[in-house]
Amino acid sequence: MIQIEKLSKVYRSRGREVNAVDGVDLTVREGEVFGVLGRSGAGKSTLLRCVNLLERPDSGRIVVDGRDLLSLDGRALRRARQGIGMIHQHFGLLSSRTVAGNVAFPLEVMGVPKAERAGRVAELLELVGLAEQARAYPAQLSGGQKQRVGIARALAGRPKVLLSDEATSALDPETTASILELLRDLNRRLGLTVLLITHEMEVVKRICDSVAIMREGRVVESGPVRELLLRPGSELARDLLPLPETVPDGPAAATVVDVTFEGESADRPFISSLARTYSIDVNILGGSVERIGGTRFGRLRIELPGDPDLNAAQIAHLREAGLTVEVRTPAAPEPLAGTAVPETAAEEASLS
């Protein structure tokens, strides 16, 4: 649905150049919720704003719903942009207009006749659960209600794509949950493709099907959430399922292993099975379990007696049970979040 190829945007100000987006390739499939994650300054907003050409990229290609945006101008471009709605962190409502007036605004701009507008506004407000507030002014609404108006307004032109720029960052956790639920519901009911940027892990856990992690203008990891969580060395797994930062300096003759599990394998007692099968003591050093996209995922750091060579069969046993296994011995520190995964991590991961 959205194809981004070799996209770059450089800002130049006072003799300084910032590669805000630096050769990004990204594919967002039709009907999915795709999250772009990254720290402040990573280039997320710039990337999002390029997708509806609020920001003009220096180079690259953006294809949305089969239209190559950078090749369009005038009416064709306006048409294409109508197919892309956008919501913002601070809602951006017109304070002098009622809720209904705010939602009607894009319809007026699009030239929808007055007689049709009222019906469409009522339909949109119903969709976001705000039918009762049609005559209220933004100042009379809660943050969550304001964002619902923002969503109704963004959907006025019946877009196939919704861009979300930190839409829940200004909201409390409970309201965040209800807005995320609404976005998921709209995504399913309308077949809406959602591309969102966020720094909140809660957003990823609740609604993202796929994610891309950005750093310094580049995508350093991307793919379906499940695939990334089960991929050795994944930054997403490190952020969503954190483990203790370092491997303890235990006895040299021990093997420290990180085990990632999901759904069914989470319900099987793999630790006791391992201990029983090989008559060994398994020491649990730390772990976390989370419900992500409705499925339970977890990571455990365990310690097995003896060095990795001696534990080859035990490690194979875990892998055969459908678990992702990363061998961390000898005492490899967990790479700090936000730093590149050292090549050795991948090598460690392939150790068996």
Ligand SMILES: Nc1ncnc2c1ncn2[C@@H]1O[C@H](COP(=O)(O)OP(=O)(O)OP(=O)(O)O)[C@@H](O)[C@H]1O
């Ligand atoms: N209009 C601008 N002029 C100059 N530099 C800019 C401009 N907009 C963004 N930048 C710079 O580009 C880089 C990427 O910014 P961007 O806002 O896209 O990042 P971000 O990941 O969305 O961060 P945040 O969450 O803080 O908005 C930053 O270094 C930022 O300072």
